[in-house]
Amino acid sequence: MPRLNADTRHRVAFALNGRPVSGQAEPRMLLSDFLRHEIGATGTHLGCEHGVCGACTVQIDGGLARACLALAVQTEGADVRTVEGLSPDGGATLSILQEAFREHHGLQCGFCTPGFLVTLDALFRDDPHASETHIREMLSGHLCRCTGYAPIIKAALAAQATLLARGAVAHPDDTMPEEDVHA
């Protein structure tokens, strides 16, 4: 890993939602600030900047990460996915997950929502048949102060059912050995 000078700005380039982006960052600049203020991708929100609230959750090379606990320079060359990348066409149409949140009132002020969506997006990609318990465990890293969570879990389960029904993912019996299937 190259050694970076603390006092100078460095060029950082990575793929954001499939498109190349780049900007200048001091080594201490948080990924969250870089995304929002250098790139202009303001969909990722900051709720605590100490890794508890989950609002700033993004995917880095497919893994979930708090953008407030990552440095911009760490994402050099990475593949970053944020809430802006979830809609199939840049925002005109909602994804199945986003639509489920709308239908079940899974958001009110919407500030924490990007984090919930990004986590569920990764979860349903990696584990389409995740049990409700597992979904809850994954979402326990996110704080929401408006909804009381009940509509969020409803939306998550509805989205999962739609994804499975539409064949967006294969049925477990077809593709997965039985022991991998969640209850």
Add this chain to the structure above:
Amino acid sequence: MNVIDRPKTDNWIGKSLPRVEDAALLTGRGRYIDDLGVKPGTAHAAILRSPHGHANILGIDAARARALPGVFAVITAEEVQRYGSSLVVGLKIPVECWPLAIDKVRYYGEPVAVVVALDRYVAEDALDLIAVRYETLAAVIDPEEALADDAPVLHEGLKGNLANERRFTYGDPDAAFAAAPHRIGIDVKFPRSACTPIETYGIVAEYDPGADAYDVLANFQGPFSIHAVMARALNVPGNRLRLRTPGDSGGSFGIKQAIFPYVVLIGIAARVAGRPVKWVEDRLEHLMASTVATNRVTTLAAAVETDGRITALSWDQIEDTGAHLRAPEPATLYRMHGNMTGAYAIRNVAIRNRVVLTNKMPTGLNRGFGGPQVYYALERLMQRIAVELDIDPVDVIRRNFIPAGEFPYRTASGALYDSGDYQAALATAIAQGGLEELKARRDAARAEGRLYGIGYAAVVEPSVSNMGYITAVLTPDQRAKAGAKNGAQATATISLDAVGSVTVHVASVPQGQGHRTVLSQVVADAFGLKPSDIAVATELDTAKDAWSIASGNYSSRFAAAVAGAAQIAAMRLRAKLAAIAAKQLNAELEDIVFAGGRVHAGDPATSLAFGRVASASHWAPADLPQGVDHAIRETAFWTPPELTAPTGDDLVNSSLCHGFIFDICAVEIDRVTCEVKIDRYVTMHDCGKILHPGMVEGQVTGGFAHALGAALYEESSYAPDGGLLSGTLADYLIPTIMETPALRILHHESPSPFTPLGAKGVGEGNCMSTPVCIANAVADALGIADITLPILPAKLAEHVHGIEPEPRNPPAPKAKSTMGKPGERMLTGQGKAVVEAPRQKIWDMLLDPQALMSIIPGAHGVEKVSDTEFRADVTLGIGPVKGRYSAAISLTDLNEPESVTLSGGTEGALGSGHGSGRVTLTEEAGKTTITYTYEAAVGGKVASIGGRLLDGAARVVIGQFFDALARKAGGKTGGRIRLPATFKRLFAMLGVGA
């Protein structure tokens, strides 16, 4: 009662439509304040805050900060006093309330200086370079202790800490108590909590010296009465403070009302810096210095008949508003004044209210505003009456209910309850909530020795505050002199453009409640359109928009007041459009029908497009029918006539609407962990006419989650020295999805006769009912009377496990230290290190600044002040808190090269400490053994949030010191007390050390 023209049919009101807000919010296209661009040249502010709960400011040296490249200005008390005034205090008492500490800090986190710089990173760098000298003072945290004669005084002008006292008597409580067979009472210490929106405060302020005017964009939830307070504090008339709000706000729950001192502060910062200034609060700032609900000490007693009927109540409330009486306080205490008898027909009431100042964060609006404090005492009392008289708690509640036929009902203290049928709502809740089943579960659980309890709470939820209620803090004579205050002006504007499309604007400043969706439903119904045809703007601009002193998002006033004002404006426009259509269709006015996007006179086959009629005033004003001036823009103002000013005998109709809630909660307490687990929670709501069922449900589940946090987990708490103990979201525990159970929500609709749409507020009720309902369930499970929120397992342990016995072989008592002050965390330790170097070499290094700099963990600079005095700049991280400290070290008892005492103090934004250590050097076979003992006291943020790690951290840091010393001396250490490797890794992970 108001006679209001309503649409003949409700097509859209009452339906759970998808929200118009959601598509943008779900795709990352929200317009929250930090998402909006700023003018080129806008600078960024960071705020230096007090590390003490109570201290005099002896001096501030900002020269080094001002000299840092990229810093435009540093604002201290001098600038704030030059360009601003104290925020108006709601009582005529000799106290001031500045947005930045003037010569004294009164709470932990109080702003002391503001840095304006190129970006936030540089601004925060500069904060580290500001040196503030404090003289710490004893702090007072507890409201009862604050009333003591010898308590530290916060505001010298006030002599003591009592800001206000009033007594009220309604009916004849003395006679009722004398006549009653039972007097049953309860004492409550209600703690502080806050609803902590996930988006923090944000402000962009600009000053125009030519016009002497401020332009402020802030995620405020007003303007309401606070606009006037801010303009005065900025020394400008209201029309020179243009306040704008962004389209989206990330929640508030009342909390963002308290952004207003920062609006003044950042406004002044922009003026001093000569450029626009942006400030976004961070979460640590939010938890220490935004706002919080009041804590309150309540003594409540009831005069009770043998059947459980209450004939009188006696309230004694000590309200703690923190370090300042900041507007609109003491409103928390008076918001509920009309509701002090809750859902019950009690005619004799005595009230004693005191407002006290303590060294804590100033209080303000918070969901439930005053309700949780009142109902916790009242509904715990109802449960106590049931226990003491051995009556079913539901019967005690039911026997005291206001009779169903008596609405509108005037309470003893003056509220006019608009509508309700508490008995019917309670019966439905019991039947549909499955109370019998819960009782069977309780019986079964208890038979197995499990701890299971059922609690109840009946609550009247006020909404649409009377702007005059706060004047109840004044005596009737004072009120008469101050002039009448009453009402609750709501406003809405509807515009028709040149193609006849409809735009609605309101000054309701939503923060996630879906106002735009509901308004599109209300206005679509009025015009026979679809909600998707209606555009709704909720951004506020006080320079251009219709607003009143009552405008803003608080007291659950949207559905009851603002949505109604929108309907009034729509119906006025509709009447004009009907006249235009009647002329165009050559028909009678009363035959005109608006439906399906068209206008006709009874025969849909001969109809006009709505847009054609609606645009007529633009295109052909000369052809308008007589009596119609225009149908382009209509602004309606609406205030309910029922909201009159407090009367000469202190009757206070504090709110317009009164919803009803009856909750049933069943809990099981784990016999081992003492965790309170909710088995079922039933919540019955009567919020009048429901405009959007999905949103009502969202308000209920959201309010419940806030209340669950307040009941079981959350507390804004302080150490006795005023240090904050709940400074991060890892310490201030907000419920997650794992802790929040699903609810059984039930409804009973009693439309309000006082509001245009029959709706009442619904957003705050569970914050009032749920904490006490859970507490009642816990009381039932454990058979105990005294329950203090939050109900942490540790508080229940003695009831579940019995009082912990004294250890049979108690550890030797530690020598009592004289160093620490109350609230400081004491650290003591000792250790030994062996270094392969001669004693003199070690000795010399200990006295050499250059050597020390490379040895002291995290040292940036060590300066020799004299032979025995050093100054060091050190960065240390302990737990989540990494901070820069300036330390003064002096050497005494020098006995070269054998022993020396190092003592000193350190101060930084994150805390302070002082201590001393004795170092002894002995040499043997070319090796030097260093033994040391130390005793230190640590206060401030480090003590509060890293507290649990401090002892270990100190050991690690000292270990690092000796490791470095050994390395520097050219040898290896040995024999030092070593931490297990796992601890070392843990501390390293937590950032302990440099």
